[in-house]
Each structure stands twice: as structure tokens, then as C-alpha cells.
Amino acid sequence: MLRINKLTKRFGDKTAVEAATLDIDKPCMLGIIGRSGAGKSTLLRMINRLGDASEGSISFEGREITTLKGKDKRAWQSECAMIFQQFNLVPRMDVVSNVLHGTLNRRSTLATMFNLYPMADIHKAIEILDRLGIAEHAPKRAEALSGGQQQRVAIARALMQDPKIILADEPIASLDPMNAQTVMEALRRIHEEDGRTVIANLHTLDTARRYCDRVVGMRDGRIVFDGLPEQLTTGVAREIYGAGADFSEAATSTEIETLDKTQAVRTAEAYV
Ligand SMILES: Nc1ncnc2c1ncn2[C@@H]1O[C@H](COP(=O)(O)OP(=O)(O)OP(=O)(O)O)[C@@H](O)[C@H]1O
Numbered sequence: 001m002l003r004i005n006k007l008t009k010r011f012g013d014k015t016a017v018e019a020a021t022l023d024i025d026k027p028c029m030l031g032i033i034g035r036s037g038a039g040k041s042t043l044l045r046m047i048n049r050l051g052d053a054s055e056g057s058i059s060f061e062g063r064e065i066t067t068l069k070g071k072d073k074r075a076w077q078s079e080c081a082m083i084f085q086q087f088n089l090v091p092r093m094d095v096v097s098n099v100l101h102g103t104l105n106r107r108s109t110l111a112t113m114f115n116l117y118p119m120a121d122i123h124k125a126i127e128i129l130d131r132l133g134i135a136e137h138a139p140k141r142a143e144a145l146s147g148g149q150q151q152r153v154a155i156a157r158a159l160m161q162d163p164k165i166i167l168a169d170e171p172i173a174s175l176d177p178m179n180a181q182t183v184m185e186a187l188r189r190i191h192e193e194d195g196r197t198v199i200a201n202l203h204t205l206d207t208a209r210r211y212c213d214r215v216v217g218m219r220d221g222r223i224v225f226d227g228l229p230e231q232l233t234t235g236v237a238r239e240i241y242g243a244g245a246d247f248s249e250a251a252t253s254t255e256i257e258t259l260d261k262t263q264a265v266r267t268a269e270a271y272v
């Protein structure tokens with residue numbers, strides 16, 4: 001189905017992703033974990049063609065993706081919808097219109113300019129919102145919703161494209177535990193009920209273990225683990241998140257997350 005072969009991305013002399021190889025042969029829910037700067041977002045962006053690979057290839061159902069251009073590239077971007085940590089909704093626009101934006105790729109400029117949507121699309125948008133448990137919020141402005149509700153609107157917008165793959169870059173990183181659970185459950189259901197593949201970058205081991213069928217661990221741009229959630233032992237976690245952390249059996253995901261944040265602060269400081 002999706003084959004990623006020796007995919008590499010360089011930014012100047014920095015190698016963000018190095019020879020990543022990944023084969024998905026049937027729809028699954030895959031979690032990518034790793035500390036800040038490991039290359040998780042860069043990998044997802046290359047799959048969606050938001051960023052071009054420096055080397056390597058991606059193929060989907062036998063079709064080469066890395067060389068797609070223009071219309072074909074946009075069609076691919078519809079097939080693998082992307083969801084972000086910050087939802088990327090239009091805050092002042094109502095929820096339904098935000099969801100209908102998911103059809104932009106296949107609408108004419110004129111229809112877009114005048115905000116004209118076919119009735120069938122409006123019905124479909126409401127149906128998807130209903131499925132995600134937020135139909136009652138359809139007429140509200142997106143900014144009036146909670147974070148978890150907004151992320152579900154973003155998922156609804158992605159579903160409007162009827163994608164085969166959903167790429168989620170830290171979909172729950174800005175959410176409290178309750179909202180995070182709702183969003184992860186929604187993604188899980190979309191995988192199970194629709195047979196869509198979900199690939200999600202996640203910060204904590206716990207989330208990956210709980211919702212994913214398969215977990216990929218990245219460290220310094222390389223894939224250092226690819227296996228089942230139950231194979232994520234303390235030793236494996238140490239390999240993914242780096243030495244120096246206390247990964248005794250008692251270590252919790254909170255500690256791992258804290259470690260990650262410390263790293264993030266260091267990374268941020270390096271830019272100042
Ligand atoms: N546009 C860019 N220009 C230069 N360097 C970049 C760019 N994008 C990412 N990088 C670098 O590539 C590396 C991987 O970044 P990436 O954003 O993929 O990491 P990540 O695993 O998603 O981290 P986080 O958990 O913080 O989101 C980092 O060292 C980052 O600084």
C-alpha cells in the first residue's frame with residue numbers, strides 16, 4: 001500500500017530525516033514517537049508533499065508520489081489529509097463552512113469566491129459532524145468551541161476529502177486529557193470503521209500504546225524502532241528518547257514528556 005524507501009530530508013547541512021524506510025501493507029493506525037527534533041513532522045510533511053524529499057521514494061498503491069506535480073500532487077494531498085496540533089481552522093468562520101473547506105481542492109475558483117457549496121456537500125458535512133458528536137455546534141463560529149471540539153472539526157474537514165490516509169501531526173498536544181481522549185478515540189474509530197490508515201505523531205508512549213496497532217520510534221532523524229506497542233519496553237524507550245533519562249520500570253510517561261519538553265526548550269534556546 002504505502003512504501004517509504006530510504007527517505008531523506010536535509011536542511012543545509014542538517015539531516016532532519018535520514019534514510020527512513022517504512023512499509024504499510026494494510027490499513028493500520030500507526031503512531032510515530034520520538035523527542036523534539038527527531039524528524040517526526042518532517043517525515044509526515046514529506047508524505048503529504050508539503051515538503052520535498054532530498055532523496056528516497058514514497059509510493060502508494062504502486063504509484064510514485066515524490067515526483068507528482070500540479071494537479072496530480074493536489075489530488076494526492078486530498079488522498080492523504082493532514083491534521084495539525086493547532087487545528088488550522090478559520091476561527092471567525094462557522095463550523096460547517098470550515099468543514100466544507102475540505103472540498104476546496106475540487107471546487108472551481110468562482111464557487112469558492114462566492115462561497116457556494118452544493119447541497120449534497122452541506123449534508124455530508126453535517127453527517128460527518130454528527131458522527132464526531134459535534135453536529136449541534138455546526139452554526140457556531142469555530143473559535144467558540146473547545147480545543148477538543150475544534151480538533152474534531154479539523155478531522156471532519158479532513159474526512160470531507162474522503163482520504164485513504166490521515167496524517168496527524170501531534171493532534172492532541174494542545175489538549176487536556178479529556179479532550180485528548182475524545183480526539184484519539186475519534187481517530188481510532190475512523191481507522192476501524194472506515195478502514196482508513198491513520199499515521200499520528202505523538203509525544204507520549206502511553207498514547208501510542210493505547211491507540212496504535214504499530215509504533216515507529218524516531219531518534220535523530222532515523223527510525224530506531226518499528227514494532228507492536230507491547231514491544232515498547234523500557235529499553236526500547238531509552239533507545240528512542242535517549243540515554244540519560246531514568247527509564248526504570250517505575251518511570252512514567254510524564255517523565256518522558258518532561259524530558260521532551262526540556263529538550264524542546266533547549267532547541268528553542270539554540271535559535272535565540
Ligand atoms: N524548515 C526547516 N529549516 C531548517 N531546519 C529544519 C526545518 N524544519 C525542521 N528542521 C530541523 O529538522 C529537525 C527535525 O525537525 P522536526 O520538526 O521534523 O522534528 P519533530 O520530531 O517534529 O519535533 P517536535 O516534537 O518538536 O515537533 C530539527 O532539528 C529541526 O530543527
Ligand SMILES: [Mg+2]
Binds near residue numbers: 041042169
Ligand atoms: Mg513536530
